[in-house]
Amino acid sequence: MTAIDRRIDPAGTVAVVGTGTMGQGIAQVALVAGHPVRLYDAAPGRAAQAADAIAARLERLVDKGRLAPAARDAALGRLTPVAGLAGLADAELAIEAILEDLGAKQQLFTALESVVSDGCLLATNTSSLSVTAVAGALRCPGRLLGLHFFNPAPLLPLVEVVRGFATDQAAADRAYETVAAWGKTPVRCADTPGFIVNRIARPFYAEALRVHEEGAADPATVDAVLRECGGFAMGPFELTDLIGQDVNEAVTRSVWGAMFHDPKFTPSLAQRWLVDAGLYGRKAGRGWYDYAEGAPSPRPHTAEPCRAPSTVAVHMGRPGSGSGPAGELPRLIEEAGITVTRGDTGADAPPGGFIALPDGTRLALTDGSSATVGSPVPRIWFDLTLDYRTATRMALAPGETVSPEAVRAATGLFQALGKKVSVIQDVPGMIVARTVAMLADFAMDAAARRVASPEDIDTAMRLGVNYPLGPLRWGSELGARWVRDILLNLHQAYPTGRYAPSQSLMRRAAAEEEQFSS
Structure with a gap:
């Protein structure tokens, strides 16, 4: 058994490189799970600041009764900011959470490879770059994989375990078991643009933007319909304001580019204008909605009371x-x-x-x-x-x-x-129907292409973006024929290829018809 075949020791050192919000969150998760954690950031003094921020977070957990004081003290005793990569030499797992730039990530992991042992597992927290490409510059690319945590990492349970083209199966298994031991819910995923969640979730945003761009409904009404009619926890306009319009639009563009400009992933011009104007959402004080103090709350269009027919x-x-x-x-x-x-x-x-x-x-x-x-x-x-x-x-x-x-x-x-x-105005597919049909089709296509198992796809979409049902289960309950027919009619209304049903959906619908006819 080689060094990389071993499961990470529960007391093994975890290194976190990059100490922004996500890096701090990942470090906190590993700390609370019992690991010694080394923090490194290229900006001088940033790692020490991050350690102080993590200590403050743990203190708040103690105040809320969610962490015992003794556990806090023990965790802080295991937390060490370091001034250089050499301070990470004893790590069994090194997780990178730096800026989303391929060259920067490749340079970092190349440097790490000369510092850590051959048995150290290397992980990138990228949400939009190719894990295969990140590993391409390494001497031993088989030990690098993706560990995509969701923000805030200490609270959200989902972690996408992404196996690149060169990732060893043993490395992926080791990472999966480690994340599960941390109390998270790992899902296995192939290295595909957007992985599971950011690939399949694109229609949730894109269809709402399309309805708005066509003048069928305003953002507040679209959000209200998807929440109160479709059962989603948040509408896409309020959610992208929370995420950051710049962040959401960048992921959309990244997936679209990686998919060779497939029309199913086309970005929104309306969102592009918002980003160009610097209206990034909550963090900027304004996005689709106004977050200034005293600004009125968004109000969806709601019809006045009318008499029902007898x-x-x-x-x-x-x-x-x-x-x-x-x-x-x-x-x-x-x-x-x-x-x-x-x-x-x-x-x-x-x-x-x-x-x-x-x-x-x-x-x-x-x-x-x-x-x-x-x-x-x-x-x-x-x-x-x-x-x-x-x-x-x-x-x-x-x-x-x-x-x-x-x-x-x-x-x-x-x-x-x-x-x-x-x-709302007459728009093909309305709001919820076109969104759910597209989500179900994207999920069926991803499962057919072995992006992930059907079970992991539904788990990822429920836990990663809090959908009321996994899209595969939802599609099954609606029936593949119903989903197919919605998309075929949308495809006829918009003959661009955006709504063309996937081959997986077409096969399922044909099987349903055959089952009925027999």
Whole structure:
């Protein structure tokens, strides 16, 4: 058994190079797990400042009752700032958290390689660069891998363990076991642009920006719909303000470039303008929203109270299509005291059927197309929800030929179900449906390409960005045929390749159809 095959000793020294917010967080995690930690930063005095900052963090944990004073004292006794790389010679694991520059990282690891032992595991915390490229300059590239922590590292459980093209399997296993011993949740990942989370999460931001750029809804309304209708913890505009518009846009551009400008990853012009203007979000005092003292809180568009119709007609989906994701709505309408009659569905109706309002306007779950284009009768799309019973907001998109009276009737219908209603412009796929369909497709494609296992993909998206469901599970619950059809209609509306379904999704949908037909 070689030195690198061994699991890192629970008392082995961990070196952290780069002492910004992320470096400090990683050092704190290793300290609390029982390791001696050496801190190094190229800026003179920065490592000592970081040690003081970590001590203050541990003190706050003691004040909150989350860490015993004796444990704090023991941890601080293991923390040592060093003035040069030579002070890291006894490290068993060295983690780099410096600026996102390939040349700088290669130079650092080349220097580290001449200092540490051959058994020392080398790890980069890069979020956007190729682990394979970082290792390319090394004498022994097999011992370098990615350990991508999420900020704040002491709080967020997820760590992506990224195996580069040259990374030894033993090194990846050793890192995985070490991270798990620290109480984190590691997931294995191939070295692909964005790894798991930053690759699959791109549509969450991109589709919201696209809806805004088309003038369909303002940022506050998009955020509210994705939170209160889609079940996401934060909307994309408030989340990117928190992350930093410059940081989020840089990751988007990095993934887009690494994917050879694949249209599925195209950055947003609106976000580019925000970055060019220096409106980076919370840290700048203004981004999509204004964070100045006394600034008004963002207010989504919410319709005024409207009268619900006393009766509606429910036309079920075509044979074989099922009732679709909105199948619970007729029951909810009846529970609200509205009379529901049943009718047949014509060949021109959406697969999941529709609800006929008293004037004949059709109310249906969006199928990814425009509510106006190609419809023989006036129709209003409503958006996908995580759960139609518990959702507190509904988005409606009326076609151009829909009367104001019909919009009020549809609004009143959902208000009778206890929902706030946001009426947006007619945009294909609306907000939640297009976002979730793209997330599910990205996840299916990543699993098919062996970026990570299906289980690790769903775990990463739940823990890394706090999605209410893993996108693969969500796609499975919606059905591959439904996801495929949403994207095919979006692809027809925007024939750029951005919404073309992946081959993995097409195969799953075909298998579903075969299963039904048999």
